[in-house]
Amino acid sequence: MSKPGQRVLAELRKMIASGELAAGERIVEIPTAERLQVSRMPVRMALRVLEQEGLLVKAGGRGYTVREVTEDDIAGAVEVRGVLEGLAARQAAERGISEETRAILRTCLDEGDRIFEKGHVLPEDLEAYHSLNMRFHQAIIEASGNRAIAEALARNDHLPFASVSSLAVDRDNLPREYQRFNFAHMQHHAAYDALINGQGARAEAIMREHANATLRYAEYFHPPREGVAVLKKSVAGEKDRA
Structure with missing residues (x-):
């Protein structure tokens, strides 16, 4: 486009x-x-x-x-994503993480650490986090070696705001967004630790819980909030699924 x-x-x-x-x-x-x-x-x-x-x-x-987007629409799609990404993480951990994948994940963590270490975020920081978040998730999905997971996620992504590549942010409350996304980043660290140590069940549980944080998106749409923006980009050029 x-x-x-x-x-x-x-x-x-x-x-x-x-x-x-x-x-x-x-x-x-x-x-x-x-x-x-x-x-x-x-x-x-x-x-x-x-x-x-x-x-x-x-x-x-x-x-x-x-289209009308209900809380149930968002919750159902996000729950499905959590199950699929949890499965991807478990299979990736059980297969073993390659050095290439480990380097990608580590780079994402380092970028996130630099964003959050100053104790606050600006809108441009959240855009940077958006990019690394997609790369982190994509790397795990590819590391699973299970093409069916990627295909199922691609279908699920057609539901409103279900994709990990779509982040709703409240620009009117950046201190709260700092807390929310910093917590998500800490979950990335925990998932990485489980993955590189071959802890499949733990990696799966972390990724499922990680997806559940997205359920708060429903708060932003009922009622609509003026400061809300949706950050979403195709990862074409980075990859089309994250």
């Missing part, structure tokens, strides 16, 4: 997450392009992607409507 398309996609995601585009609201290509002051093509591509992600549904005739 072009850079204009990526910008439109990111903007529309934020508008849906914050409630600026409400559930059931109709989205049509031309008015949306005018609203965002772009041409029709990037809007057309962005709307198709959002449909694939489960955020939009085809409307009768032309255009789309915003």
